[in-house]
Amino acid sequence: xxxxxxxxxxxxxxxxxxxxxxxxxxxxxxxxxxxxxxxxxxxxxxxxxxxxxxxxxxxxxxxxxxxxxxxxxxxxxxxxxxxxxxxxxxxxxxxxxxxxxxxxxxxxxxxxxxxxxxxxxxxxxxxxxxxxxxxxxxxxxxxxxxxxxxxxxxxxxxxxxxxxxxxxxxxxxxxxxxxxxxxxxxxxxxxxxxxxxxxxxxxxxxxxxxxxxxxxxxxxxxxxxxxxxxxxxxxxxxxxxxxxxxxxxxxxxxxxxxxxxxxxxxxxxxxxxxxxxxxxxx
Amino acid sequence: xxxxxxxxxxxxxxxxxxxxxxxxxxxxxxxxxxxxxxxxxxxxxxxxxxxxxxxxxxxxxxxxxxxxxxxxxxxxxxxxxxxxxxxxxxxxxxxxxxxxxxxxxxxxxxxxxxxxxxxxxxxxxxxxxxxxxxxxxxxxxxxxxxxxxxxxxxxxxxxxxxxxxxxxxxxxxxxxxxxxxxxxxxxxxxxxxxxxxxxxxxxxxxxxxxxxxxxxxxxxxxxxxxxxxxxxxxxxxxxxxxxxxxxxxxxxxxxxxxxxxxxxxxxxxxxxxxxxxxxxxx
Numbered sequence: 370x371x372x373x374x375x376x377x378x379x380x381x382x383x384x385x386x387x388x389x390x391x392x393x394x395x396x397x398x399x400x401x402x403x404x405x406x407x408x409x410x411x412x413x414x415x416x417x418x419x420x421x422x423x424x425x426x427x428x429x430x431x432x433x434x435x436x437x438x439x440x441x442x443x444x445x446x447x448x449x450x451x452x453x454x455x456x457x458x459x460x461x462x463x464x465x466x467x468x469x470x471x472x473x474x475x476x477x478x479x480x481x482x483x484x485x486x487x488x489x490x491x492x493x494x495x496x497x498x499x500x501x502x503x504x505x506x507x508x509x510x511x512x513x514x515x516x517x518x519x520x521x522x523x524x525x526x527x528x529x530x531x532x533x534x535x536x537x538x539x540x541x542x543x544x545x546x547x548x549x550x551x552x553x554x555x556x557x558x559x560x561x562x563x564x565x566x567x568x569x570x571x572x573x574x575x576x577x578x579x580x581x582x583x584x585x586x587x588x589x590x591x592x593x594x595x596x597x598x599x600x601x602x603x604x605x606x607x608x609x610x611x612x613x614x615x616x617x618x619x620x621x622x623x624x625x626x627x628x629x630x631x632x633x634x635x636x637x638x639x640x641x642x643x644x645x646x647x648x649x650x651x
Numbered sequence: 652x653x654x655x656x657x658x659x660x661x662x663x664x665x666x667x668x669x670x671x672x673x674x675x676x677x678x679x680x681x682x683x684x685x686x687x688x689x690x691x692x693x694x695x696x697x698x699x700x701x702x703x704x705x706x707x708x709x710x711x712x713x714x715x716x717x718x719x720x721x722x723x724x725x726x727x728x729x730x731x732x733x734x735x736x737x738x739x740x741x742x743x744x745x746x747x748x749x750x751x752x753x754x755x756x757x758x759x760x761x762x763x764x765x766x767x768x769x770x771x772x773x774x775x776x777x778x779x780x781x782x783x784x785x786x787x788x789x790x791x792x793x794x795x796x797x798x799x800x801x802x803x804x805x806x807x808x809x810x811x812x813x814x815x816x817x818x819x820x821x822x823x824x825x826x827x828x829x830x831x832x833x834x835x836x837x838x839x840x841x842x843x844x845x846x847x848x849x850x851x852x853x854x855x856x857x858x859x860x861x862x863x864x865x866x867x868x869x870x871x872x873x874x875x876x877x878x879x880x881x882x883x884x885x886x887x888x889x890x891x892x893x894x895x896x897x898x899x900x901x902x903x904x905x906x907x908x909x910x911x912x913x914x915x916x917x918x919x920x921x922x923x924x925x926x927x928x929x930x931x932x933x
Contacts, residue, residue, distance in 0.1 A: 413776050414740035416701060432714050458696035466747060469774040489798035490772065492751040494695050516771035 371461070371477045372401050373559065374445040375544040375595035377551035377617035382592050383437035384409075384445070386571070386580050390600045392434065393575035394447060395424035401447040404460045405430055408473040409440035410548040415471045419460040423447075442546045446475040458495035462544075463503050465491055467510065468518040470547045474503040477597055478540030478557065488512075502535050506545070521550050525616045525624050528552055532614055536630040542609075544595060550618040553595050555609035556630060560599050562606050563621055565591040571601045591620030653743070653759045654683050655841065656727040657826035657877035659833035659899035664874050665719035666691075668853070668862050670727060672882045674716065675857035677706035677729045686742045687712055689727035690755040691720045692830040697753045701742040705729075724828045728757040740777035744826075745785050747773055749792065750800040752829045756785040759879055760822030760839065770794075784817050788827070803832050807898045807906050810834055814896055818912045824891075826877060832900040835877050837891035838912060842881050844888050845903055847873040853883045873902030 374391045376384050388407065396402040402423035409416045416438065424430040424447050446461035461475040476499035483498055490511060491504035509531045510524065519527075528545075532554045535541050542559050545552040553559060564571070568582035568590070595617070599606040609615065616624040656673045658666050670689065678684040684705035691698045698720065706712040706729050728743035743757040758781035765780055772793060773786035791813045792806065801809075810827075814836045817823050824841050827834040835841060846853070850864035850872070877899070881888040891897065898906040 411739040414738070414742075416739065417699065419698060428714070428718050432710070436710050456696070457693040457698065460696075464746070466774065466776060469776055471776060492748065492798075494748060494751055494753060516774075 371446060371448050372399075372597040373475055373477045373542060373544050373595070374443075374597075374600075375546075375551050375553060375617075376440075376443040377546075377593045377595075377620055378441045379591040379620040380589055381439035381441055382590065383439050384443045385434060385437050386573070386578070387594055387596075387600055388445060389434050389578060390573035390575040391445060391596065392424035392430055392447065394598075395430075397425055398575040401449040402426075403450040403455045404448040405446060406460050406462050406475070407433055407443065407445040408462045408464065409438045410442040410471070410473070410546060411440060413470040413548050415464070415473060415548065417462065417464055417473070419457060419462075421455045421457055421460060442548055442551050444473050444475050444544045444546055444551070446477075456495065459497050459500075461499060463500050465503070465507055467507055467547075468516070470549075472507060472545065472547050474499075474506070474543060474545045476502060477542040477559075480535065480539040480541065483535065483538040502541070502543075505535065506531055521616070521618065522624075525552065525614070528554070529614055529626050529628050533612060533628045533630050536612070542597070550616055550623070551593070551595065552614065552616050553609075554614045556611050558597055559595060559609040560597070560606040561593060561595045561609070561615065561617075561622070562604055563591065563593045564604075565620070570603070572603050574600060574602050593617045593620050593622070652879075653728055653730045654681075654879040655757055655759045655824060655826050655877065656725075656879075656882075657828075657833050657835060657899075658722075658725040659828075659875045659877075659902055660723045661873040661902040662869075662871055663721035663723055664872065665721050666725050666727070667716060667719050668855070668860070669876055669878075669882055671716050671860060672855035672857040673727060673878065674706035674712055674729065677712070679707055680857040683729040683731040684708075685732040685737045686730040687728060688742050688744050688757070689715055689725065690744045690746065690828075691722035692724040692753070692755070692828060693722060695752040695830050697746070697755060697830065699744065699746055699755070701739060701744075703737045703739055703742060724830055724833050726755050726757050726826045726828055726833070728759075738777065741779050741782075743781060745782050747785070747789055749789055749829075750798070752831075754789060754827065754829050756788070756825060756827045757781075758784060759824040759841075762817065762821040762823065765817065765820040784823070784825075787817065788813055803898070803900065804906075807834065807896070810836070811896055811908050811910050815894060815910045815912050818894070824879070832898055832905070833875070833877065834896065834898050835891075836896045838893050840879055841877060841891040842879070842888040843875060843877045843891070843897065843904075844886055845873060845875045846886075847902070852885070854885050856882060856884050875899045875902050875904070
């Protein structure tokens with residue numbers, strides 16, 4: 370399985386501390402070594418770095434660990450491919466433009482028999498179920514709102530319907546952002562926390578590194594971190610309830626909702642039917 | 652004015668030699684220091700690096716100069732902003748997905764009174780005339796071919812109609828690629844050459860660097876370079892004829908055509924009407 374890392378902040382913040390620990394899992398503390406990607410929003414646009422080398426060995430990842438890029442919305446992904454090619458086109462996060470904004474998506478999990486019809490407005494470049502799901506999510510948003518940009522509340526409400534409908538097909542943990550907010554959803558595993566004033570020291574799990582955030586922050590700072598597995602050993606991480614959608618804005622959750630996921634009956638009745646339908650599931 | 656650099660190759664090739672010379676123009680041998688960007692295709696996907704720092708000072712540009720990324724289609728841009736903000740969203744090259752491929756576009760020049768209606772299928776993220784032109788080009792392609800991917804010949808033929816229609820509004824030199832070919836067009840200034848067997852030494856104009864390509868290439872290699880101003884002092888560069896569209900594939904021109912550009916009559920009759928209509932023209 371892959372791992373996700375998201376960050377949503379009240380003020381532009383660099384993610385180097387969290388990314389250093391997270392990227393250790395790409396070959397040192399874990400084996401998610403089949404490529405990585407990270408996207409940093411600046412207003413409506415974003416910088417997206419992807420590589421089909423591991424986040425431990427990639428010169429691009431090394432560059433990111435040492436070059437603090439400040440952003441209010443960041444999504445990163447390290448990959449463990451169990452099937453399919455390790456190519457650039459299959460590397461998360463994926464990007465598309467909608468309503469004059471970049472949209473960024475990364476997925477952890479796998480979907481079975483998931484190949485809904487797409488409108489061709491958004492077409493996968495690679496052959497992962499993840500990018501297909503991303504295109505489907507954006508298609509559904511356009512179907513609901515047309516080309517008049519909806520509010521964040523309307524987008525959140527739509528996602529509480531769209532996400533569970535995809536989760537019927539398997540494991541569906543994701544981070545999605547349009548630069549205004551970070552939408553996150555989990556059916557199996559995702560954790561979050563908020564760092565805010567008064568800040569405290571944090572110690573990484575994957576690397577012998579501690580940062581005392583009280584020495585590098587101001588009262589205005591507030592940072593939400595979303596990750597598959599907790600990154601620090603001395604902070605209180607909250608696990609997502611299965612089916613939970615959390616929308617983060619300005620470094621804090623602004624909406625939390627849990628929706629029931631109805632697994633496909635035929636799979637429950639006959640597990641042999643479960644098969645990977647796309648070349649690359651992670 | 653900005654400067655463009657494009658590369659189209661028969662085999663994956665790194666652009667570090669050309670980019671080293673080109674990026675000197677971002678503050679050392681010239682003053683195109685208001686941001687840069689470079690996109691490297693890998694099949695249908697691409698890596699896009701953009702920064703609003705100059706290609707001389709940007710750590711990302713320094714990284715690119717030292718990390719040879721092999722690609723068959725590369726487009727780079729260094730920017731000299733005369734108006735408008737130096738922001739990420741206004742940095743070239745721009746990217747969009749169409750027909751399950753990434754499309755990359757960079758523009759040199761400026762367009763006046765150019766604000767055709769867009770379908771909303773492609774919407775500018777920033778506020779440059781360049782990104783508007785890119786969205787218009789893709790809109791026009793969809794209008795002609797719908798969601799059935801046309802051949803390269805059909806795309807080239809369409810561009811011989813679309814490009815001159817935009818060039819009526821000002822200076823329009825561009826490089827465009829979908830990872831299969833590099834489409835280039837010039838109304839004022841663009842040069843090209845092909846390096847092929849038997850390769851020879853090449854000496855940069857902007858930096859005291861010479862490479863003997865015969866020592867680092869094979870018979871199969873063939874590389875077309877497209878650039879605003881020639882990069883080397885001992886190679887034969889060919890200038891584009893105004894209104895010329897050249898399509899490069901496998902490191903060589905596969906189509907060349909020149910179309911007449913009809914400038915807007917009202918501007919010819921009254922130059923005072925010429926004004927920058929977008930915040931950022933370069």
